[in-house]
Amino acid sequence: MPRPIHYEHLMLSIPTRWLINILLTIIIFLMANVGRMLGLPGALAISVVWPATGFALAAVLLFGFRTWPG
Numbered sequence: 001m002p003r004p005i006h007y008e009h010l011m012l013s014i015p016t017r018w019l020i021n022i023l024l025t026i027i028i029f030l031m032a033n034v035g036r037m038l039g040l041p042g043a044l045a046i047s048v049v050w051p052a053t054g055f056a057l058a059a060v061l062l063f064g065f066r067t068w069p070g
Helices: 014-037 051-063
Strands: none
Touching: 014 051
16 A cells, blocks of 8 residues: 655745745836837737746746735
């Protein structure tokens, strides 16, 4: 019979989660500004490339749904 898997060692402490969320917020904000600079001239809201979305998706896949607020 296989042994049960314990995930306690994968859980991050609350201050670590807060730090990750704050860093993700700052990085995604900066990536959104980069995406806005890559947009069409004269239109502030139209951009073909939006790197903030890809970065946010990668963060959620790497760190789990607890980083969603960031």
